[in-house]
Amino acid sequence: MATWTWFHRLASPPHVYAFARRWTPWFGAFAAVAMVVALYGGLVLAPPDYQQKDAFRMVYVHAPTAWLSLMIYTTMAVAAGVGLIWRMKVAHAAAAACAPIGAWFTVAALGTGMLWGKPMWGAYWVWDPRLTAELVLLFLYFGYMGLRAGIEDPAKADKASAVLAVVGVINVPIIKFSVEWWNSLHQTPTVMQMGKPKMDGDMLWPLLLMFVGFALYFVTVLLIRLRAELLRRERNASWIREVVA
Amino acid sequence: MKATALVAARLVAMRDLRLAFRKPSQIIQPLMFFMIVATLFPLTLTPEMSRLRDAAPGVLWIGALLSSLLALEFLFRDDAVDGTLEQFALSGQSLTWMLFAKTCTHWLLTGLPLALSAPIAAAALGVSAEAMPGVVASLALGSFAMSLVGAIGAGLTLGARRGGVLLSLLTLPLAVPILIFGARATQLAITGGDIAPPMYLLGAIAVLGVTLAPLAAAAAVRIGLE
């Protein structure tokens, strides 16, 4: 049964390690190319926006970082859930690897957002639903990492933090839909919505390419961190000898 | 199946109440803390009553939040230490229901007294008498939601070092919606507006908490006891 072999390989640390080692450079290379091309497309080729003029170009760094902060948390919660339900060590390792990356990109989203908010809204910060919820996301990441650090037994730490990750995932749809549910200063979705995107073609393709680049980049960094996690966890396993020698 | 779960829950609740009255300090300390925090604000902010009244919702809710975090440590700790929690988990009865019962009695002993004594703190902050019922109602419902949400963090940090600080870090993100709507309700009560909309939202959060929080707390406790 080919599907079960695939699933079992996914659960086996040496297989995952080998996969990560082989494919990381490729993901990384494609990510870099996509980001550079998208950057050129967004900063140089795209015309200025009618309302925001050149300031709109900040979308090319702010939107991908914000999207990543949410996507990483969701990945972390799914991995944690899989680890809890199917008791897969690799899944718990993946969740642990996600956390610091996600926290950093939440900081990036908040920071780039503040720099965009000042010229557009006149203020670095407003307590509107989306910004507040994104800040809560940062606290959730810190709580997750803090809980992991605070529990001695690694298996318990895995499971307890997994419960926290799953409970906190409710924040992700709140962030995503907050601009539609409440009166918010933050812009409503222009790209990821039903129907045609509201953005101009010349402005849109660099943004989509940037999303692709960031997604590939996340996989790259995740695979690197996952390898480190697996090495740390599988302390005395024989497969480590071959890998490290 | 359901009937025995409720019986077990009721027994747990009765036990908790009886034990609490033997150790009243666990009830009085968080209450005193709330009073002190609420009265410290006028000392540090301003003696002007009108300005204090503006700040009153924030002061009352921060005080309630901090007091709540203090009280949450008592929710599971004693029972975890002497092995009772383990007995609950092994008993074959629904741990979810038993923890829900514990959370409810916890609120009756900490959140409700806090809400009922809030008028004293509120009066010190320049809140008028007509606003008091709204203030009490918003704090009562909000503190109930806080106890539910806090039970999850309390369960998760049972086996952790420096559990108290970690508990605050974990509970804070989950408590933010309660804070936002609760403070809004209190503010509307003080300014004389309609408190129904935020109270409904607070109620919705409480209902969500009632259905999901005891489940998550039970999962957390089981992990901690392994």
Next chain:
Amino acid sequence: MSEFFAMGGYGKYLWPAFVLGFGIVVLNLVLALNSLAAARKDARRRMEMSQ
């Protein structure tokens, strides 16, 4: 060229935003690689000690 850097007057917000965002991109890559290097070193040391 200086027009490019001015970005219609928004340059002083836009460039720090890009530096921050892509700085964090580079930082995370570096941190991840460091973490892997440290884990490998650690594993190698353990192998040697147990032999």
